[in-house]
Amino acid sequence: CRCKISPPNPFWENNCRRVVVLGAPRVGKTSILRRFLRDGFEEQYEPTSEDFHRKLYHIRGETYQIEILDASGERDFPAKRRLSILTGDIFLLVFSLDDRSSFEEVCALWSEITTAKSALLKSKGKANVPTVVCANKVDLPTEQHAVSRMEVHSAFADGCAFFETSAKDSVNLEQVFEALAKRGGLPLETGPSQHRKVSIRSYQALRAARQVGRGGKADIACGVLYPLARRPSFSTDLRLVLASQSNRKPSKPNKKCKIQ
Numbered sequence: 236c237r238c239k240i241s242p243p244n245p246f247w248e249n250n251c252r253r254v255v256v257l258g259a260p261r262v263g264k265t266s267i268l269r270r271f272l273r274d275g276f277e278e279q280y281e282p283t284s285e286d287f288h289r290k291l292y293h294i295r296g297e298t299y300q301i302e303i304l305d306a307s308g309e310r311d312f313p314a315k316r317r318l319s320i321l322t323g324d325i326f327l328l329v330f331s332l333d334d335r336s337s338f339e340e341v342c343a344l345w346s347e348i349t350t351a352k353s354a355l356l357k358s359k360g361k362a363n364v365p366t367v368v369c370a371n372k373v374d375l376p377t378e379q380h381a382v383s384r385m386e387v388h389s390a391f392a393d394g395c396a397f398f399e400t401s402a403k404d405s406v407n408l409e410q411v412f413e414a415l416a417k418r419g420g421l422p423l424e425t426g427p428s429q430h431r432k433v434s435i436r437s438y439q440a441l442r443a444a445r446q447v448g449r450g451g452k453a454d455i456a457c458g459v460l461y462p463l464a465r466r467p468s469f470s471t472d473l474r475l476v477l478a479s480q481s482n483r484k485p486s487k488p489n490k491k492c493k494i495q
Contacts, residue, residue, distance in 0.1 A: 251494060252419050253302040255323030257316075257344050259337035263371040264305060264329045266402035271303070271412055272460055273427050289464035291494070293441050294424045294456045300494045301425065304466065315469065320351045322472045325419040326366040327411075332399070333372055335381040341368065342390050349394070355479065365418035366395045367411055374401040422456075430456035 258264050272288060286308055292299040306319040320326075328344055330337035345366065352362040368391050370382065384399070391397050396414040398407045412426040424430045433441070438459040 249494065250297060250299045251302070252300075252324040252421060253304060253322060254325045254327060254415065254419070255319055256303065256305045256307065256327045256329065257341070258307055258329035259310075259331075259334065259340045260307065262329050262331040262334065262337050263369075263400075263402040264307060264327075267327075267329060267369060267371065267400065267408065267411070268303060268305065270402060270405060270408050271427055273432055287464060287466035289461040290425075290458055291438060291461055292422075292425055292430060292456070292458045293438065294422045294430065296454055297422075298442065298494050299421060299425065301421070302464075317347070317351055318469060318472055318476065320348050321355055321476045323348075324365065325415055326364060327369065327415065328366065328395075329369045329371055330382075331372045332370050332380045332382055333375050338370075338382045338387070338390075345391065345395065355476070361394070363394065365415075365420075367414045367418065368395045368397045369400045369411060370397070371400050371402060373399040373406055374404050424456035425458070427458075430458045433457045433459050435459050435462060 256264050256268065268288070272290065286305040288303040290301045290303065292301070304319060304323070306316055309316040309319060326348055328341045330341040345368075348364055348366065349361050352358075352364050353360070356362050368387070370384075370387055387397060396418065398411050398414070400407045400411060402408065409426060409428060413423055415421070416423050416425050438457060441455075441457060
């Protein structure tokens with residue numbers, strides 16, 4: 236289950252975060268996520284079919300869980316996209332330097348995110364939303380760039396971390412993952428190069444060793460992609476958002492995020 240989203244966010248207290256990834260098709264979102272998940276890079280474009288991932292970490296004796304939701308498939312469903320935004324903790328916005336319309340779409344998404352979060356948190360001003368923007372495909376020749384660096388800096392000067400990236404050549408991706416961690420209140424070891432990749436069995440064994448006080452290798456930062464991750468239903472997320480907007484004290488304790 237997910238945790239109720241209200242300031243301060245109980246989801247954060249349980250070392251869990253949901254990263255929501257947004258952007259137009261064919262800008263490289265899936266390729267960037269594959270780098271984060273350590274899945275390699277695919278030259279051939281295929282529309283995203285698997286849009287939800289869960290990665291588990293054991294870092295300095297603590298357990299962390301990151302949910303990664305690629306919500307780009309919801310472009311034609313504003314209500315679903317808004318729900319994904321409302322349940323997100325950290326945002327990764329991606330556009331392609333050779334596609335001006337993808338840049339304009341990310342600008343609109345950034346406005347939608349800040350507006351939605353401000354309303355959810357009942358903020359008088361613009362909500363401070365942890366966001367990283369990727370201008371992807373920087374490996375392309377300059378003459379193919381349809382957006383200038385000055386335009387991007389002007390659009391995202393307030394509140395976003397911005398990087399020119401290449402998913403193909405791994406340009407600045409480590410910096411992107413580091414910024415996601417810092418802005419989301421996560422350890423830097425959640426970055427793909429900062430922990431060792433293990434199997435789910437090894438991860439469970441390390442957790443068990445830590446719980447019985449053996450220490451040793453259990454303290455080495457490690458991460459695993461949870462193989463059976465499924466996105467919570469829209470009705471579940473909607474109930475949590477509606478609950479977070481209520482000023483009444485809940486009659487029952489809120490369910491906490493269950494770390495696998």
